[in-house]
Amino acid sequence: MKNKGTTMDDRNFEAANALRAVYEQRACPPDDVLFAVERSEELMAHLGYCRYCNERLEMTAADQGAWEELSRQLKQQLSEKRPEFAPAPGQVWSLDRKRLGGWGPYDRYYNTPLVLVLKLQDDGQTLRVAQVCAEEGLKGDDGADVWLDDSIGFAESWNVFSVHRDDLMTCLAEVGQSVARDVLMQARNLPHESESAPAPVIREFREFEIQVGAFMAMQAMPQVMAEVELVEELEKVEEAACELQLRKIFGTVDQLKKRAFEKAKEWKLPEVAGSILDFLAGAEPRSVLGLAAVQPQEKTKLINLVSPDDDGVFVGTVTAIISAARKNAEGSFFIRCSLDQKQGETCHLFACLEVEDLAREVSSFTIKAGTRAFTLTFPGVPASACNAETVKNNVKMILVRT
Incomplete structure (x- = not known):
């Protein structure tokens, strides 16, 4: 050296x-x-x-x-x-x-x-x-x-x-x-x-x-x-399409960071984020930081609720209840969840899966007003990783209210 x-x-x-x-x-x-x-x-x-x-x-x-x-x-x-x-x-x-x-x-x-x-x-x-x-x-x-x-x-x-x-x-x-x-x-x-x-x-x-x-x-x-x-x-084209859709809603990552800074007292913002989805999903409400009981149930996951109409972008969090996480007949990782409360307006859920030794995968789902169920599929995931723990630890999700 x-x-x-x-x-x-x-x-x-x-x-x-x-x-x-x-x-x-x-x-x-x-x-x-x-x-x-x-x-x-x-x-x-x-x-x-x-x-x-x-x-x-x-x-x-x-x-x-x-x-x-x-x-x-x-x-x-x-x-x-x-x-x-x-x-x-x-x-x-x-x-x-x-x-x-x-x-x-x-x-x-x-x-x-x-x-x-x-x-x-x-x-x-x-x-x-x-x-x-x-x-x-x-x-x-x-x-x-x-x-x-x-x-x-x-x-x-x-x-x-x-x-x-x-x-x-x-x-x-x-x-x-x-x-x-x-x-x-x-x-x-x-x-x-x-x-x-x-x-x-x-x-x-x-x-x-x-x-x-x-x-x-x-x-x-x-x-x-x-x-x-x-x-x-x-797969890159699909991921790029997801990022492009989010960019149309929120602008560039730098523009998003400036807007989100208004909520910095309430939210711990990620220091590094390679995409809009990473930034929005990586933020954490300061009110729940360090609390072990944030997700008391094994099959639940906190999702950030965001909106381009909110001054600071971040609105709050919603809880998703994981009802199914398995490999389906087509060989894809199939996930079925439901929100803990119905949404009053149509929302778009964006998600990405990052598992060791696998390419980053993206998926999305439109949750119509008055409903709360959604499904996601990710191809090429080993059967050993198709479980609720992977959903909790390796799937980033955001719920966009437009």
Whole structure:
């Protein structure tokens, strides 16, 4: 780790050197391409601007031989497949160079990086991964980089993409599922650029790494799309539609926060919220904070009642009684609830489910005036999680009175 006496100039110098190392690792061709007898057009274009590769070409025969031997050993270590080793969240893997690497934009030869597995999709074939960097000097101070260990480096929560299981080569380490969850959570709550303002060299590094990750994602996309990516994209569209509907009602998250601040004395407002639904569902009435008996019954859940017509947005809370929470015949998590009191006007209930290792799911229901029952369904939830406890702890709900 960094010395406590390190100055800002020292750190900038360290980061600049680390950036060069990362560039050579990620964007320069391997020896079998660089030292080929016949140079390809892509290699010639790369040599037209890359001083690092030109320096390597000028090495003595002895130096070149030592470099090639080291490169061969490393390549052999990273190319030994372990098909019997099933991927799981919290594992660090190398990627298949033949499947994902190669010449690409900006006359670069894109070498495959190490990745941290964050979660597996329902089909077990597609994985969400975060790119990993071993250069500690490029780790930002804004919390967006999650340290793994000294031998691996850090996971880039701002650089997450999908790969197919067949794109993995070798599992090199295991850092634990809790670390993978931390990276996923950080990816959902990335600081706004104006809030973090990393150093210029860190910004340059991140832009470069995102380009590498985008190339890997594009190479993996054909097989990923054939498996589950299309389903995931549809889920994102559904979530975006829910957020858009709430935005039409309440405006942006920042606008909502300003309005809700009028109720700050009565409500404890969430400090971090990635969406309007997260913000509205995450607020808690100060009158019930810390009271163990707020939800005395096992199968009840408090829901925030909100309205765009109220000066402070928050109106109060209602209690939902959970009458059913099970897996239905279609394989979805089916929830049936009823409010403790009928509503005098039509309300819209918005909900999202967040369960470990599963994609965030959204659902909604219109509760007509004079009624109090509602149902929600969430696809792809394991049977073991289809219960009232999941509803209480993992489903965020708001009731919007318009």
